[in-house]
Amino acid sequence: MRGRAAAAEDGAMENPSAGQGIEALAALLAASRRAVVFTGAGISTESGIPDFRSPGGIWTRLAPIGFGDFVASAALRREAWRRRFAMEEAFAQARPNAGHQAVADLVAHGKVSHVITQNIDNLHQESGVPEAQIVELHGNTRYARCLDCGLCLELAPIRDHFEAHGEVPDCPACGGLVKTATVSFGQAMPEREMARARDATLACDLFLVLGSSLVVYPAAGFPLLAKSHGARLAIVNREATDQDGLADLALHGEIGPTLGGAAEALLFSGRRARLG
């Protein structure tokens, strides 16, 4: 693991070893009374969910279908749904990994108040984090929603209809267009979720970024907001991020072993994490 750590009491720590990084992260968590976790694609790639934005990812090969095009064109709606169902296997087979589990453990022990996520894969829910403590900034692809009345719909019957008729049915309640419950390019960010994320961020004393390169705004603004209101900032990501320089701790490595080690050291005394 490469990274930088500048925990205030300890002075700067350049290029900590994996064990030092895990210890520094555990110390930040130990000192926190109310942490917020912020997750991006990097935590889910460890579960086999592809990062759509990465080089070779689906959005570098296929132009994303923006919200305006989805609403305007039946052909593009069919294409959007075809792509979604082509991904079904990957979503259905993905299971929470050690990183998700460590987050769920920290939530269960009252250390983390909220998990703000850019991911749409439902893996935080599946790892046991209560729905009320999850903020989904980009929605959820495991179900669909009517664009007019907001009715939630299961995907399986929509897929059956799509395979039989080549298009998805309209909303059974109001006849509106049905779309996965995600936020597409060009679609407004969900106001309620943005407000929940902001409230949680302002109330935290530690903001922990896991697996986000922090380039997609407005989501990437939350670490800056936390830092400007006095919270500590820690980042665990495979690559360096633009906000590493602001962080109290920035570690470059896998999330599962890094956060898993820190959570185990913190929460399960007597079973010391293997450090180093």
Ligand SMILES: [Zn+2]
């Ligand atoms: Zn409807």
